[in-house]
Amino acid sequence: MKIMITGGAGFIGSHLALRLLQEGQQVVLLDSFHPYYSKARKHNQLERVLKRDDVLFYECDILDKEKLEAIMLKEKADAVVHLAGLPGVQLSLIDPASYLDINVKGTGNVLACAGEAGVKHIVFGSSSSVYGEQAGVPLQEHMANGKVLSPYAASKFGAESLCYAYQYMYGFQLNILRFFTVYGPWGRPDMAIGGFLRKLQNGEEITIYGTGTGRDYTYIDDIVQGIWLTLQSRDSDVYNLGSSSPVLMKELLQELQQHFPDMRITYEASRKGDVTSTWADISKAKEKLGYEPNVSFQEGLRRTVMWAKEYAHLL
Ligand SMILES: NC(=O)c1ccc[n+]([C@@H]2O[C@H](COP(=O)([O-])OP(=O)(O)OC[C@H]3O[C@@H](n4cnc5c(N)ncnc54)[C@H](O)[C@@H]3O)[C@@H](O)[C@H]2O)c1
Numbered sequence: 001m002k003i004m005i006t007g008g009a010g011f012i013g014s015h016l017a018l019r020l021l022q023e024g025q026q027v028v029l030l031d032s033f034h035p036y037y038s039k040a041r042k043h044n045q046l047e048r049v050l051k052r053d054d055v056l057f058y059e060c061d062i063l064d065k066e067k068l069e070a071i072m073l074k075e076k077a078d079a080v081v082h083l084a085g086l087p088g089v090q091l092s093l094i095d096p097a098s099y100l101d102i103n104v105k106g107t108g109n110v111l112a113c114a115g116e117a118g119v120k121h122i123v124f125g126s127s128s129s130v131y132g133e134q135a136g137v138p139l140q141e142h143m144a145n146g147k148v149l150s151p152y153a154a155s156k157f158g159a160e161s162l163c164y165a166y167q168y169m170y171g172f173q174l175n176i177l178r179f180f181t182v183y184g185p186w187g188r189p190d191m192a193i194g195g196f197l198r199k200l201q202n203g204e205e206i207t208i209y210g211t212g213t214g215r216d217y218t219y220i221d222d223i224v225q226g227i228w229l230t231l232q233s234r235d236s237d238v239y240n241l242g243s244s245s246p247v248l249m250k251e252l253l254q255e256l257q258q259h260f261p262d263m264r265i266t267y268e269a270s271r272k273g274d275v276t277s278t279w280a281d282i283s284k285a286k287e288k289l290g291y292e293p294n295v296s297f298q299e300g301l302r303r304t305v306m307w308a309k310e311y312a313h314l315l
Helices: 013-021 039-050 063-075 089-094 096-116 151-170 194-200 220-231 250-260 283-289 297-310
Strands: 001-006 026-031 056-061 079-080 121-127 173-179 206-209 237-241 265-268
Touching: 001 013, 001 063, 001 206, 013 039, 013 220, 026 063, 039 056, 056 063, 056 237, 063 194, 063 283, 079 194, 079 220, 079 283, 089 096, 089 151, 089 220, 121 220, 121 237, 151 173, 173 220, 194 206, 194 250, 220 237, 220 283, 250 297
Parallel strands: 001 026, 001 079, 026 056, 079 121, 121 173, 173 237, 206 265
Antiparallel strands: none
């Protein structure tokens, strides 16, 4: 199979590319090196993949529809995994227009160009944020109702809706995957674990916002496995990809303390836009894809801390 990954220089995209190559698939990557976080980090992530000489990379902004269409028409991929996007809740409160541009309009471009190029399967990387504030219950796919807390989440919910419109227009297989707080080596520096590790490595204090928060942290290898299973599936559907084992912030801090005994913490009020907690119901992905997360939080965090210590200069 020839698989194009948009956002291929990103955290999830670069891990996915390596896994697909291991599976013997042909991989085409596309990314604009958006400066949301360090471009140097994205180049490092991409380099890990490009070391393999059988990978093609295009530097392209998904908002440049003409260029995107020319690439899609040339490559004629069997499937597109669309991960390019502007992530992060907090920046979306300050600059919502960029989220609408990249995550909604950009997704529309990807869908239209893929449709014109005859792509048969689209996998869209959506987010648990589409569930809004529904704390304390396992979130099932039908529970997303558009009542979200941030422009980031709204842009993902809107993009999901566009996916259905283009599926209707072009008839491709559509899978929407809602990722739950992905972490691991090369994890995004703006997310809690990535940000904490950078500070802890530098001996700096970490900041916790709000109380009683928790996340369904999901190890990167489990997410990649879920995407690979989806690429092999034959039915259009929407799936949660999570671990279904929410971790409270205080539990995350206890785990981190094992690795950084001198850790210093400050507490601040909760921030607008952040939901209190998330908890994925993954029964549909288990049943229909055979998805089974198998990296425990303790083990995943241990591997991530080992990576952070080895790559401290790149954090
Ligand atoms: N990491 C998570 O926990 C998580 C959770 C839910 C959803 N997601 C979604 O999964 C996708 C991948 O997330 P990630 O954590 O790997 O983020 P990431 O920022 O590491 O990767 C996204 C990539 O998209 C690229 N990009 C941004 N704008 C672009 C544009 N206009 N044209 C082309 N490329 C562009 C960026 O340069 C980046 O390399 C995103 O859409 C994100 O919203 C991630």
